[in-house]
Amino acid sequence: MLFTQHLLALAALAVSTLAIDCPGSDTAGTPCTSGVFVLSARGTDESSNAPFQNGPNYTDQQGQQDVATALVNKAGGYCRSLPYAASPGLLYFVSAPTRRFNDIASINYGIKQGQSIIKEYVNRCKSTVNPRVILLGYSQGGQVMTSVLIGGQGYPTLEDYKQYITGGAFFASPCFVAKYPIDGGNSTTSGLFARGPISYNYFSTTYSNRLRNYCQAGDEFCAAGGFADANIAIHRNSVNTYKQEAINFLLPLV
Template sequence: MKVSTPLVFASGALAMPSANLEARQSCAKVHVFGARESTVPQGYGSSQAMIQLIQGAYPGTTSEAIVYPAAGGNAYGSSVTSGITAVVNQVSSFVERCPDTKVVMVGYSQGSQIMDDAFCGGPDGSSMSETASPLPADVGEHVAALIFMGDPRNVPGLAYNVGTAQAGGFAARPSGYTCPTYADRIQSYCDAQDPYCSNGNDANHHQQYVQIYGQQALAFVKEKVGSV
């Protein structure tokens, strides 16, 4: 009896590192989170085409959709609130499981807004009152690149802006705002025709960012992720 108890304990102690090692060995070298635009079914929405470009550049890349309402209308604010929480929880959970994986974020429209808030902080109307990012800094360290397309939080003059927009989106940040920690890892795509991230009147243009800027965005991701 004096021998069996420590042997059982030792067996359990050895099993835990083995399980952790097996879990890490199953992790991809690159993992992409995608967040869809408003009112489309759960999944990737228009972010999927960008994710597929990244997967083509890095074979074996895994992906995961942010699970949130993506609601429009009067439910938009609460949808953003839920989305911010989902980004923080899903990215944190993944990084805990796969700490050696390089993470890429791709958000489209409202999907960009929830990522923008999660990484860069608020305030954002009823959805977010604080200015600090809710994403833990030690989690954010694992994120190599963030691609925002048609972000309603767009404001002119940011160093990471790409496109022709000279006006802010309907949830624009204050003039002169910069993302305090992740600015050098962001590219945010918005054109003047877009009525959601700018003040244009061509809603169809809002759906064309991967078609127009996909290869440029992919080059940015490859620069940040590097060879894996």
């Protein structure tokens, strides 16, 4: 009897510590859950996806699965990857014909996808469960996810859905703005594409107790630290640098 109980305990422990995968939400679906629905946006995809395609690398999450695993192991639920191009280079920074940053195609498509997924999930599930959405994003993905909440590029805020955003963590977003209560990390300088005060004030006050925007000093994008090898390395290691801090912040929320 004791041996059987021991085996059952080991089996339960093994299940509770399984790593969480984050397949593309457009293919895997978003079933209603009483746990958490983690939506994670990867950073720039070096395979050069066209701006209006989803791209194949849904699970290239730069360590964000570790955050999702901790949350799902506690609260139940699942993780999905935001299906968007995460396009690099000119497809990210410039969009013809206007050639203005705030019209970029990859970001714009990511906002559309993120808002659509969240709205559809909440509207479909709120009659049977209490939807609880966790947002994660790295680099370009962090910029997309903050825009999903704040709006921009012709999209409104998610004001009518804010009560369903349980928490979130963004890493090394180029639109980081320094010296706000919502910020995490040690950067005292803002990103290459820092948001204006109106949108960031809304973001910071509306979600101050639920979200953290992490940036390390010297990061090439979120802290405008330059493009030396050391600055690039800081950026690429951002999720690993702050993921435990993000887990510690988010666990009490779920």
